[in-house]
Each structure stands twice: as structure tokens, then as C-alpha cells.
Amino acid sequence: MDIHEYQAKELFRGAGIPVPPGEIATTPDEAEEIAGRYGGMVVVKAQVHTGGRGKAGGVKLAKDAAEARAHAEAILGMDIKGLTVEKVLVTPGEDIATEAYVGVLMDRKKQAATFMVSPEGGVDIEAVAEENPEAIRKLTVDPRYGLLPHQAYWLANFLYEDKALARQATKIIGQLYEAFQANGCSMAEINPLITTPDGELKAIDAKVSIDDSELFRLPDVAAMRDTSDEPAAEIKAREAGLSYVKLDGDVGCCVNGAGLAMATMDLVKYYGGEPANFLDIGGSSNPDKVVSALEIITADPSVKSILFNIFGGITRCDDVANGLVEATSRIDIDLPIVIRLTGTNEEEALQILEDNGFSAYSSMDDVVEKAVELAKA
Amino acid sequence: MAIFIDSDTKLVVQGITGRDGSFHTTEMMEYGTQVVAGVTPGKGGQTFEGPDGASVPIFNTMDEAVAETGANTSVIYVPPAFAAGAIMEAADSGVDLVVAITEGIPVLDMARAHAFARDQGVRVLGPNCPGMISPGTSKVGILPAQIVEEGPVGVVSRSGTLTYEAVFALTNLGLGQTTCVGIGGDPLIGTNFIDCLEAFEADPDTEAIVMIGEIGGTDEQEAAAYVEEHVSKPVVGFIAGQTAPPGRQMGHAGAIISGSAGTAEEKMKAFEDHGIAVAKRPVDIAGLIQERLA
Incomplete structure (x- = not known):
């Protein structure tokens, strides 16, 4: 789960990291009022779940409250990479002497949290890693011991020659690791970490992703979920316990298992069609899940045919067949549905479908080809 | 074995x-x-x-x-x-x-x-895996036993049901399996492709290997390089997620294309570059294995 900059900053403040003040405005009036209270220069920053806000014109410096209002007017409602800006963060402008990058993320290969720091901050760290890898120092944290003081100091010394700055940075790096651990992060970064002309360090931008599997035990973090820029269908799917991702095509797909769901989408493309979605109903064959899945798929106006691909292992085919029959009696569906069921209790399932006027395929290729043909008809 | x-x-x-x-x-x-x-x-x-x-x-x-x-x-x-x-x-x-x-x-x-x-x-x-089955002797996990058969093919996969699809196709062609291993869809897994490839290479009864991957991470790319160096047995590969959009998690926590890394294209190319036959469709996996065992 991605959270907004202002929320990430709250987590960082909670860990003791120096973060300048800031408040959220949802209207130009509020932005003007906040800027007026701060006085002087402020920055108005779009809060959306994507990078590249600055390039898109979603981050603007204002010399006074009136200008802050004008910027908020322009930014609120703006479209950044398909997301509508609903909120702006208004924060005092800072005098910047230097900008550094400090980030920590879960490294799949090392199977541990790994720090990356660079004195080249305020830019895309992936670009730095590619063009100038010697400008980055990396450190993998042993999960058994956590971040050790000398390791934090080693990282800080790569950023600053000045002893006082290195000492401050050591503390911030340790606090960032604490925030990362305490909030179940998969990624946490300060970019940039600035120095002011009078030698203070401040985190003026923050980016955090949370591991979804942590949310059950972190209610405060879970409450940070902002669904305003999430498609309604994806919210509904998550609440129903389904994995759903909307795509651009017209063949609606309902599959059990993530790998098979992806392979089914790929096969739709192979036969000249375009999948309308990724949808994994999971291992359970609860009829309610089948109903929710069908509701979600049929609510997408671009869907022209619906494809079920079920490989019964743990999922029993007859349960899915019953769910399908129940779903089609509860909701009106005008679209053609083609079904492939194979594996556990396949024969019972085929009987149930036949008794209710459906027919089923046993091969994945046949059913996908048919679904593509029906979507084009 | x-x-x-x-x-x-x-x-x-x-x-x-x-x-x-x-x-x-x-x-x-x-x-x-x-x-x-x-x-x-x-x-x-x-x-x-x-x-x-x-x-x-x-x-x-x-x-x-x-x-x-x-x-x-x-x-x-x-x-x-x-x-x-x-x-x-x-x-x-x-x-x-x-x-x-x-x-x-x-x-x-x-x-x-x-x-x-x-x-x-x-x-x-694992975690987040279906476990494994050695047909005829032992099953640990949740793989459906009715689709497997004893035989010469080793199967290793990040997916559950997609593995069943491939195993089912193998069994239908009369190609049984030594062991089918689901290594799991999480970002941090214990046993990876290379561990399984090494074990299948050392197992005298395994004559060919199926490796089923998906988008996200670089395990498949590293496994492909390993195959070229260390595996003498024929390997057939499949990658799910060619149509997956970047930046979106596709069901499995580990199935996400980050930036331009971890795409299906990149993984399929790594397979081909290192001499692994790539199946275009799940059903083709069995056919490619059959050709290599003929």
C-alpha cells in the first residue's frame, strides 16, 4: 500500500526525524489560510500516489498566501498520470544548501532491508544508480541484529564531510530504520534530505510503501489508506477478498490462482484478444466470491465476453459451478459467458452446469479462443 | 528417486x-x-x-x-x-x-x-506456496494428487494452479514427474529456482526439467544463467504475465514489475539466451518436453 507524502512525514516525525511542518488543504481557501499562518515562502505539493509530481506541475513554490491560493487552485483537480489531485500539502519553503538521498527497502535477493544513500539527492535514485553508481553507498541490515550504530555512521560519512552534519545524519538514518520496522514498510525514503545554510538537516520529501501483509496488526497505518484515487471496482474486489486489476481490453477474466490468471490473460492476447482485467478468485470456492467477481466484471462497460478458467485442485469445480449458477440467478447478465472447469469434481460440475443450461470446455486454449471470438462478435 | x-x-x-x-x-x-x-x-x-x-x-x-x-x-x-x-x-x-x-x-x-x-x-x-509432491511416494502441501504420475520430469514453479495446468498437460501426454515443487509467490522465499535445478540435475531419475516463472524480481534470469553453466538436462520454461501492467501487484505479493525490471519479456529473453526452450502457451510445455525426451 502506498501512502501520501504527508502521511509518510507523520510516520517520520513519530520516529523523531526532523521534518518541517505542513498541513493539508483540499480547497484554495484552506491553502491560502495555511500559507498566511506560516508567512513567507511556502511550497504547495500535490498529494497523489505517484512519482513525477514536480515534472507534472504538481509542486509549486509560492512567495505569499495569495500565490499559494493560486497554485492550489491550479493543482487541485489536476490530472497526474491518470490520478486526480484531491489534496495539497502546504509547507514552509526551506533554504537549501545541499540535497542528499537516504532510502531503505526490502531487497528480495539479500532477503533483508537494504539502505541506499547518495549525496546526489532530489533526483531519481534509479537514474543515479545507472549513470553514476559510485555516487551510491549501500548497506544490507542483518535482520538478526538490526542497524548497528557504526553502520549508520558509515552511511552518514558518505553523505557529509562535516562532522556535525554526519552526526545528525547518523541519528536520522537510525530513526528511518526504526520507522521502516515499526510501520511494516517495504520501502521508506527521504529524498531529499537537505542541509540548510545554518547546518541543520531536514527531510523535506518522504515516500513510503507499506507491506500489505502488515496491515492486520497496524491499524493506525491501515487507516492511512486513501481510496479516492482507486477505481471503485478494485476497492470492491479487495473488500470481497479478490485480487482484481482493471486492464484496457474487452474479455472479462475470472480465474483461480494468480499465475493461471496471468497465463489466461496472456493466452487471450495470443488468440488476438485483449483481457479486460486480472481477477483471481483465490483458493476458496465460496459462491459469494463468484457472485462478487461477476458483479465486478459486468460493471465494466468495456467487457464484451466473460471467461471462467478454473483448475480445480483445492478449489472444487462443483462449488464454483454452484456459485456460477447462483450468481447468474442473482444478477442479470446479458454478456456471453464461457466456462472451462477441470480437475477436482469436474464431472459433478459439468452436470450442474448442463442442468442449468451452461456448457463447459475442458481445455484452456479452446475456451480462451471462444471468449475472444465472442468479444469480437 | x-x-x-x-x-x-x-x-x-x-x-x-x-x-x-x-x-x-x-x-x-x-x-x-x-x-x-x-x-x-x-x-x-x-x-x-x-x-x-x-x-x-x-x-x-x-x-x-x-x-x-x-x-x-x-x-x-x-x-x-x-x-x-x-x-x-x-x-x-x-x-x-x-x-x-x-x-x-x-x-x-x-x-x-x-x-x-x-x-x-x-x-x-515457501512461504505462500502449494508445497510439493513426489508422485507415488509423498505429498507435502496442497497440490492435487490426481493430476500427477510417476515419471522422468522435474517441475519447479512460482505458481500453484498454473503448475497444475502444466503438470496435467504432461500427464496427459504420458510424461510423469519425479517431483513437482511450488516455490511460492512471495518476495522472500526460502528455496529458489536454482536450489531446485541443482537438485533435479543431481537426481538420476529426472531426465528433463520444467521451470515456470512469472513477472517480478530477477530469480528467473539468474536461474537461466545457472542452467547454461550447470544443468546438462533439457529445460523448458514458461513465464506468466506478458500482459501485466507495470507497477501493479498481480495477486502474488512478489508478482510486480518494478520500473522496467522483472517483465515477462526480459525473463523469456534470458531463457532463450541461455538455451532454455520457451513455451508460448502452457499447453506447449508438455510438447516441448516430449520432443526433448524423444
Whole structure:
């Protein structure tokens, strides 16, 4: 789960990291009022779940409250990479002497949290890693011991020659690791970490992703979920316990298992069609899940045919067949549905479908080809 | 022969009294797996009633279960909040292999659990995996037994149902399997492609290998390079997720294209560059194996 900059900053403040003040405005009036209270220069920053806000014109410096209002007017409602800006963060402008990058993320290969720091901050760290890898120092944290003081100091010394700055940075790096651990992060970064002309360090931008599997035990973090820029269908799917991702095509797909769901989408493309979605109903064959899945798929106006691909292992085919029959009696569906069921209790399932006027395929290729043909008809 | 599990596997089921644990224990016993113990804290002294009148003793701790029964393998059906603890308890108990089925274990917990198991020299499979099956001898996990058959093909995959699809196609062509291993869809997994490739290469009964990957990470690319260097047996590959959009998690926590890294194209190219035949469709996997075994 991605959270907004202002929320990430709250987590960082909670860990003791120096973060300048800031408040959220949802209207130009509020932005003007906040800027007026701060006085002087402020920055108005779009809060959306994507990078590249600055390039898109979603981050603007204002010399006074009136200008802050004008910027908020322009930014609120703006479209950044398909997301509508609903909120702006208004924060005092800072005098910047230097900008550094400090980030920590879960490294799949090392199977541990790994720090990356660079004195080249305020830019895309992936670009730095590619063009100038010697400008980055990396450190993998042993999960058994956590971040050790000398390791934090080693990282800080790569950023600053000045002893006082290195000492401050050591503390911030340790606090960032604490925030990362305490909030179940998969990624946490300060970019940039600035120095002011009078030698203070401040985190003026923050980016955090949370591991979804942590949310059950972190209610405060879970409450940070902002669904305003999430498609309604994806919210509904998550609440129903389904994995759903909307795509651009017209063949609606309902599959059990993530790998098979992806392979089914790929096969739709192979036969000249375009999948309308990724949808994994999971291992359970609860009829309610089948109903929710069908509701979600049929609510997408671009869907022209619906494809079920079920490989019964743990999922029993007859349960899915019953769910399908129940779903089609509860909701009106005008679209053609083609079904492939194979594996556990396949024969019972085929009987149930036949008794209710459906027919089923046993091969994945046949059913996908048919679904593509029906979507084009 | 097979890899990792065979007729000598003596299994303890952690979470044996839970809904999933009890269902799959019965399934595993029906397949012939030697289930020698169950563990559920607080339920020690009870017994689990399996099929055909067989019963399995339940213990409070892994330590007791292993001491009393000589179990050498554990399978975990414990809820996510407690699963990493269960993995570490198993790794500390004297078993050689821990198969973690549970989906949704916090990644930070798994970083500790993997480090702990490595220190103990214990192999972990998963988490978030379907387990494995060595046809004819032993099944540990949730793979459907009816689709497998004994034979010469080793199968390793990050996916569950997609593996079933491939195995089913193999079996339909009369190509049985030595062992089918689901390594799991999580970002941090214990046993990876390379571990399985190494084991299949060393297994005299395995004559060809199927490797099924998906988007996200670079494990497939590294496995491809390993195949060229170290694997003499024919390998056929498949990658799911050619139509997956970047930046979106596709069901599995680990199935996400980050930036431009981890795409299906990149992985398929790595396979081809290192001499692995790439199946365009799941059904083609079996045909490609058949050609290579002819």
C-alpha cells in the first residue's frame, strides 16, 4: 500500500526525524489560510500516489498566501498520470544548501532491508544508480541484529564531510530504520534530505510503501489508506477478498490462482484478444466470491465476453459451478459467458452446469479462443 | 528417486487442528504421506483422526513432536500472524525441511525467519506456496494428487494452479514427474529456482526439467544463467504475465514489475539466451518436453 507524502512525514516525525511542518488543504481557501499562518515562502505539493509530481506541475513554490491560493487552485483537480489531485500539502519553503538521498527497502535477493544513500539527492535514485553508481553507498541490515550504530555512521560519512552534519545524519538514518520496522514498510525514503545554510538537516520529501501483509496488526497505518484515487471496482474486489486489476481490453477474466490468471490473460492476447482485467478468485470456492467477481466484471462497460478458467485442485469445480449458477440467478447478465472447469469434481460440475443450461470446455486454449471470438462478435 | 521428499519423509503438521491443516492432513495421508505428528499449542495429548482409522498424535511443541516421533519434515498451515514464529520453531526442532503454505506473512517477519533457518542449516520451501509432491511416494502441501504420475520430469514453479495446468498437460501426454515443487509467490522465499535445478540435475531419475516463472524480481534470469553453466538436462520454461501492467501487484505479493525490471519479456529473453526452450502457451510445455525426451 502506498501512502501520501504527508502521511509518510507523520510516520517520520513519530520516529523523531526532523521534518518541517505542513498541513493539508483540499480547497484554495484552506491553502491560502495555511500559507498566511506560516508567512513567507511556502511550497504547495500535490498529494497523489505517484512519482513525477514536480515534472507534472504538481509542486509549486509560492512567495505569499495569495500565490499559494493560486497554485492550489491550479493543482487541485489536476490530472497526474491518470490520478486526480484531491489534496495539497502546504509547507514552509526551506533554504537549501545541499540535497542528499537516504532510502531503505526490502531487497528480495539479500532477503533483508537494504539502505541506499547518495549525496546526489532530489533526483531519481534509479537514474543515479545507472549513470553514476559510485555516487551510491549501500548497506544490507542483518535482520538478526538490526542497524548497528557504526553502520549508520558509515552511511552518514558518505553523505557529509562535516562532522556535525554526519552526526545528525547518523541519528536520522537510525530513526528511518526504526520507522521502516515499526510501520511494516517495504520501502521508506527521504529524498531529499537537505542541509540548510545554518547546518541543520531536514527531510523535506518522504515516500513510503507499506507491506500489505502488515496491515492486520497496524491499524493506525491501515487507516492511512486513501481510496479516492482507486477505481471503485478494485476497492470492491479487495473488500470481497479478490485480487482484481482493471486492464484496457474487452474479455472479462475470472480465474483461480494468480499465475493461471496471468497465463489466461496472456493466452487471450495470443488468440488476438485483449483481457479486460486480472481477477483471481483465490483458493476458496465460496459462491459469494463468484457472485462478487461477476458483479465486478459486468460493471465494466468495456467487457464484451466473460471467461471462467478454473483448475480445480483445492478449489472444487462443483462449488464454483454452484456459485456460477447462483450468481447468474442473482444478477442479470446479458454478456456471453464461457466456462472451462477441470480437475477436482469436474464431472459433478459439468452436470450442474448442463442442468442449468451452461456448457463447459475442458481445455484452456479452446475456451480462451471462444471468449475472444465472442468479444469480437 | 525424487528431490526433497520421498518415502523416507516423516511429516509433522503445524496447525493440524485448523480448517486448512486438518483438511490437507487427511489428503496427504490418503496419498500415502507418512504423517507422524501434529502440533497445535494447547492441544498436546489429543489425537488427529485421519482416514481409514489412522490417528496422529498432537503435541504442544515441535521439540516434543520431533523427539517423540523422529519427524524430519514440517509443513505449516498456521495463520499469518504466527507463521514466521512457527517456521523458526520448526527450524529449531531438528527437522531438515520446513514447507510453509501460509499466504500473507509480513515480509519483515520472513526476513528474520529466513535468516534464522539459514543459521540452523534448515531448508525452507515457501512461504505462500502449494508445497510439493513426489508422485507415488509423498505429498507435502496442497497440490492435487490426481493430476500427477510417476515419471522422468522435474517441475519447479512460482505458481500453484498454473503448475497444475502444466503438470496435467504432461500427464496427459504420458510424461510423469519425479517431483513437482511450488516455490511460492512471495518476495522472500526460502528455496529458489536454482536450489531446485541443482537438485533435479543431481537426481538420476529426472531426465528433463520444467521451470515456470512469472513477472517480478530477477530469480528467473539468474536461474537461466545457472542452467547454461550447470544443468546438462533439457529445460523448458514458461513465464506468466506478458500482459501485466507495470507497477501493479498481480495477486502474488512478489508478482510486480518494478520500473522496467522483472517483465515477462526480459525473463523469456534470458531463457532463450541461455538455451532454455520457451513455451508460448502452457499447453506447449508438455510438447516441448516430449520432443526433448524423444
